[in-house]
Amino acid sequence: MSSDMISIILTFTGLTGVFLFFKIEKVTQILLGDGQSVLDRERNGQLLEKKYWKRLRDAISRKNIYGVYEGLLRITIKEIETIKKPKETGYSKRVLKFFEKTKKILCCLKFFLSIIVILSIGIISNILTYDQKSNQWIKGIPKPEVILIILFTLVTALAVLYSI
Numbered sequence: 001m002s003s004d005m006i007s008i009i010l011t012f013t014g015l016t017g018v019f020l021f022f023k024i025e026k027v028t029q030i031l032l033g034d035g036q037s038v039l040d041r042e043r044n045g046q047l048l049e050k051k052y053w054k055r056l057r058d059a060i061s062r063k064n065i066y067g068v069y070e071g072l073l074r075i076t077i078k079e080i081e082t083i084k085k086p087k088e089t090g091y092s093k094r095v096l097k098f099f100e101k102t103k104k105i106l107c108c109l110k111f112f113l114s115i116i117v118i119l120s121i122g123i124i125s126n127i128l129t130y131d132q133k134s135n136q137w138i139k140g141i142p143k144p145e146v147i148l149i150i151l152f153t154l155v156t157a158l159a160v161l162y163s164i
Helices: 003-041 050-061 065-082 091-128 144-163
Strands: none
Touching (some): 003 050, 003 091, 065 091
């Protein structure tokens, strides 16, 4: 594999990873914005008890999507219990479904980002164990700096995957 091809592959995986990271941030902001709009609508406590309203507010401030989902789920259940025929734009018919679809998109983006990270590890590991001058794979134990770079890449990848 030539160095030009390796550079193209690494550039592509790097740009794809950055693109996915920013998309994940954008989708997260959309989900938190949904939670904020629900919080603003429920200030008077019509469907959400004060205790759960505070939890929802705290989840939004901590940027905890699962806490926002819990608050939205509680409002939806209360809406179904109290209102005989919920509106088409209500929580059960529209808001919760949109939130769940967007959450699935977020999970898919995170999965693709983890694939990009794993591919990058494989590509970098192959690059570091290949000797360009002799066109051969390095046999035996690679140089210490190669081992350090591979370990650094693995630790970084694990940190990224753990944060997902």
